[in-house]
Each structure stands twice: as C-alpha cells, then as structure tokens.
Amino acid sequence: MQEVFDRPDPAPGRGEVLVRVLVAGVNPLDHVLRSGPVPGLDGGRPFPRVLGMEAAGVVLALGEGVDGIEVGDAVFGFALTGGGTYAETTVLSAAHTARIPEGLSAVVAATLPVAGTTAVDALDQLDLPAGAAVLVNGVGGGVGLSVARLAAGRGLRVIGTGSAAKREQAEALGVRFLDYTAEDVVAATRALVPDGVDGVVDLVGGSSLRAVAPLARDPRTVISVGDASVSDLGGRFVERRIDRANLERSAQLALDGVLEPVITAVHPLADAPIALAAVESGHASGKVVIEVG
Ligand SMILES: NC(=O)c1ccc[n+]([C@@H]2O[C@H](COP(=O)([O-])OP(=O)(O)OC[C@H]3O[C@@H](n4cnc5c(N)ncnc54)[C@H](OP(=O)(O)O)[C@@H]3O)[C@@H](O)[C@H]2O)c1
Structure with a gap:
C-alpha cells in the first residue's frame, strides 16, 4: 500500500542537511528499494x-560537520540514509549535495543526482573520441536521453x-533510433556500423544486454548501468561518482545546455504513486519528477 502520511521533520545527523523539498526525482531504484534490501543501500x-x-x-538546518552549505541555500543531492525525498522535508547527505547554480531550475536540478551524473559517468568511462559510434540501449528513459544528449554534444x-x-x-536529439518492438535491432545496428560500434551504454540489462553486447568491437567498451552481470560478457558496470564535485560539474553541464534532462511528467506529491508506477512500468519516457514545494 502507498499513501501520504504525516511524520515529524527528520533530524539531520552528522554530515547531513535538513531540506524543504521543492522537487523529488523518481527512479527505478525507488521501487526496487520498496521491495526489500539492496546490498550497500538502505533498503x-x-x-x-x-x-x-x-x-x-532549500536548506532548513545543518547537522554537525557540514561544510560549504548554509541554511537558506538552494541545493540538490542524494538522500542516502533512508529519509526519502517524496516528502515535504528530508535529510540529504552534505557530501553528496551541492548548491543549485543561478539560472538552473529546481526541476532540472532534482534530476541530476541519479540520471544526470550517471550519464556523465558512463560516457566518461567510455571516453570515446568525436566521430565514434555509441549504441545506447534503452535510450528513451531518464538516463538514456541524458546519455544521448551528452554523447551528441x-x-x-x-x-x-x-x-x-x-x-x-x-530523434530530436539526433539519435539514429531503432524500435526494438518492430525490428531486429542487432541486425539494424550491424547494417549501420558493419564493423561494430565503439561503445555501448546499456540501460536495460538481461537478455537485451546479452543481445547487443556483441555489437561492440571491444567487449570492454560495453558499460551497463543496471546489470552487474555485464562483467560476464567482458564489459564493465558503470563507475559512479556521486560526490559534490561531480554534482557541480553536472549542474554546469546542464547550465551549458549540454546535459539537458528531458522531463516528461511533473506530478504533485499526492500523485507520488502515479509517478512511481510510471517508472515501475519499465517503459518510462525521460524523467518523471514530483513537485512538492
Ligand atoms: N548504477 C547506478 O548508479 C544507476 C543510476 C541510474 C539508473 N540505474 C539503472 O539503470 C537502468 C535505467 O535507468 P533509467 O532511470 O533510465 O530507467 P527508466 O527511466 O525506467 O528507462 C528505462 C528505459 O528502457 C526502455 N526499455 C525497456 N526495455 C527495453 C528494451 N528491451 N530495449 C530497449 N529499451 C528498453 C524503456 O522504455 P521502452 O521499452 O518503452 O523504450 C525505458 O524508456 C535502471 O535499471 C536503473 O536502476 C543505475
């Protein structure tokens, strides 16, 4: 059962900030955590x-040992200790939180910690030169469209x-789009790039990942964001950097228009179950967010 309920404001612990939530991003990990423990995460x-x-x-209060953030700052970041962000107030980890730069909206900033920085990390890890061909498997979701925009840039x-x-x-981002429900995407990719692609960013995993991985000329250039078994194929799981410096970098890329999250749905807090269901379907378009404040 999912419902809106009252709770006291969480108290910020050491290294945490209490925040009045303006916008919360919705991610596949949210429903995964609802279903039970996830190793290394607070499930x-x-x-x-x-x-x-x-x-x-907006920061309401600081816990002990917080540097570089003040009460009243507009910030964006990660809730890592289970406070949850589908709420009017939450606690964010200060080391994984940054100021929102002038000119960047809270809606865009709220999508950067998970999808935005993941897109940056995956492409940094691939480190492909201009002109190289990259296959984005699952391009239409929150991470996929950000990867596509950054890669085009x-x-x-x-x-x-x-x-x-x-x-x-x-296609609006310049992607050569292949519909996996209507065509053989492996054959279609081979037709486009007969020698194979220079990299794969996989957002789907499972049998879909296994089908497209051999399209890479070098298996080490297959990066999966959601399926750690990519290593069985000779590929690599994405190396995440979720510190303040990477958040600041993502925000700058967003300000520069190079990392442009495609936000397809903004729901009020009361409709959080609808927002989550859209992502839980496994077929979300771009980023779904919940506007609280
Ligand atoms: N490691 C990390 O730190 C990290 C960070 C962010 C995300 N992730 C993981 O990365 C994955 C993607 O995240 P996301 O936020 O982008 O998810 P999302 O917004 O739900 O998007 C997933 C996309 O994949 C598409 N898709 C599903 N099956 C497909 C298939 N067989 N072939 C091609 N596309 C397919 C879906 O729609 P259509 O089928 O309608 O095209 C959807 O647009 C999730 O597993 C998430 O947990 C991991």
Whole structure:
C-alpha cells in the first residue's frame, strides 16, 4: 500500500542537511528499494517508509560537520540514509549535495543526482573520441536521453534502442533510433556500423544486454548501468561518482545546455504513486519528477 502520511521533520545527523523539498526525482531504484534490501543501500528499513533518493530544495538546518552549505541555500543531492525525498522535508547527505547554480531550475536540478551524473559517468568511462559510434540501449528513459544528449554534444554518432513512443524524443536529439518492438535491432545496428560500434551504454540489462553486447568491437567498451552481470560478457558496470564535485560539474553541464534532462511528467506529491508506477512500468519516457514545494 502507498499513501501520504504525516511524520515529524527528520533530524539531520552528522554530515547531513535538513531540506524543504521543492522537487523529488523518481527512479527505478525507488521501487526496487520498496521491495526489500539492496546490498550497500538502505533498503532494509522498516515500513512505513518514505521513498525517493534525490531532491532539490532549500536548506532548513545543518547537522554537525557540514561544510560549504548554509541554511537558506538552494541545493540538490542524494538522500542516502533512508529519509526519502517524496516528502515535504528530508535529510540529504552534505557530501553528496551541492548548491543549485543561478539560472538552473529546481526541476532540472532534482534530476541530476541519479540520471544526470550517471550519464556523465558512463560516457566518461567510455571516453570515446568525436566521430565514434555509441549504441545506447534503452535510450528513451531518464538516463538514456541524458546519455544521448551528452554523447551528441561530444560529437559521437548515437544509435539508440527503444519502443515506438520514444522515437520522436530520441530523434530530436539526433539519435539514429531503432524500435526494438518492430525490428531486429542487432541486425539494424550491424547494417549501420558493419564493423561494430565503439561503445555501448546499456540501460536495460538481461537478455537485451546479452543481445547487443556483441555489437561492440571491444567487449570492454560495453558499460551497463543496471546489470552487474555485464562483467560476464567482458564489459564493465558503470563507475559512479556521486560526490559534490561531480554534482557541480553536472549542474554546469546542464547550465551549458549540454546535459539537458528531458522531463516528461511533473506530478504533485499526492500523485507520488502515479509517478512511481510510471517508472515501475519499465517503459518510462525521460524523467518523471514530483513537485512538492
Ligand atoms: N548504477 C547506478 O548508479 C544507476 C543510476 C541510474 C539508473 N540505474 C539503472 O539503470 C537502468 C535505467 O535507468 P533509467 O532511470 O533510465 O530507467 P527508466 O527511466 O525506467 O528507462 C528505462 C528505459 O528502457 C526502455 N526499455 C525497456 N526495455 C527495453 C528494451 N528491451 N530495449 C530497449 N529499451 C528498453 C524503456 O522504455 P521502452 O521499452 O518503452 O523504450 C525505458 O524508456 C535502471 O535499471 C536503473 O536502476 C543505475
């Protein structure tokens, strides 16, 4: 059961900031955590619990040992200790929180901690030169469209897979779009790049990852963001950097228009279950957010 309920403001612990949430990002990890413990993440907390890993908001109070953030700052970052961001107030980890620069909206900032920095990290890890061909498997979702935008900005040739509803948004970013529900995307990619692609960023995993991984000329250039078994194929799981410096960098890229999250749905807090269901379907378009403040 999912419902809106009252709770006291969480107290910021050491290294945490209490934030009045303006916007919370919705991510696949939220429903995964709802379903039970995730190794290394705070999934085993008792219910009722508040979902949500990322938010943009205004700092209300500082815990002990917080540097570089003041009460009243507009910030965005990660809730790592289970406070949950689908809420009016939450606690963010100060080391994983940054100021929102002037000119960047809270809606965009709220999408950067998870999807934005993941897109940056995956492409940094690939480190492909301009002109190289990259396949983005699952291009229509929150991470996929950000990867596509960033990759285009780096001068890469982007091929992306998704279902028909994702075609328009992907093509608007210059992606050569392949509809996996209507065509053999492996054969279609081979037709486009007969020698294989220079890199794969996989957002789908499972049998879909296994089908597209051999399209890479070098298996080490297959980066999966969601499926750690990519290492069985000779590829690599994305190396995440979720510190303040990487958040600041992502915000600057967003200000520069190079990292441009495609926000397709903004829901009020009361509709959080609808927002989560859209992502839980596994077929979300771009980023879904919850506007609280
Ligand atoms: N490691 C990390 O730190 C990290 C960070 C962020 C995300 N992730 C993980 O990365 C994955 C993607 O995240 P996200 O936020 O982008 O998810 P999302 O917004 O739900 O998008 C996933 C996309 O994949 C598409 N898709 C599903 N099956 C497909 C298939 N067989 N072929 C091609 N596309 C397919 C979906 O729509 P259509 O099928 O309609 O095209 C959807 O647009 C999730 O597993 C998430 O948990 C990990």
